[in-house]
Amino acid sequence: MDSRRPHEWNVTPQEAIRLQQELRARLMARDEGPTSFRTVAAMDVSYDKRSPWLFAAIVVVRLPGFQPVETATVQARARFPYVPGLLSFREAPAGLEAWGRLRTRPDCLICDGHGYAHPRRFGLASHFGVWVDLPTIGFAKTVLVGRFEPPGMRQGSMTDLVDAGEVIGAAVRTRGGAGPVFVSVGHRISLPTAVATILACAAGYRIPEPVRQAHALVNRLRKAGAEPASTGTQIG
């Protein structure tokens, strides 16, 4: 259980796949504590195709109400290309740097990317969760693998996301009339709790509030561009 630094990030795509197959053994797809969280964080990464820079942000909010608790951001060089199925090797390093700047320890973290709903059942949310040993939730706007029947049009409706005969996540209607989002287990959480948390964060928009805030913050940072390598903010 060398939870300190499980592996290097400077790897080839082949090695990355190998690491996912190896690390997925550490994934805990069940609740190990409270199933209702007081503070929920969201992590998001933004970048420009033409630039070598990645911008990552983590926003921590308190439930209910989504009052901001703390934010952390970083600007880091991209060291890995975007390869479907290997997203964590591109975005997690920057996210972990932001994580390191956070003083707060949120009860749970929503990642902008799938967790268990992944070809090897070890997407970004699972990888990040295993690395920082925190309950994490996989959240995505589109499917990577799996099939689903459209959930009912009302908010809160959901259907199974299935792959190879296994339920790997859920298609959830976070906003009536809007397209569904896809929720999966990241780490140390059950699918029902992951879905309930996402719905608890649905504030009238398709995108959960913490994710919206992280997205807005990281885009704000990227548009401001420039070289201020990193920033952090404690609120309260």
Added chain:
DNA sequence: GCGACAG
């Protein structure tokens, strides 16, 4: 060989 393919 032909699509599909988180962000």
Added chain:
DNA sequence: ATCTTGTCGC
């Protein structure tokens, strides 16, 4: 991910 005007609907 990001580039973007208009446009349909509540």
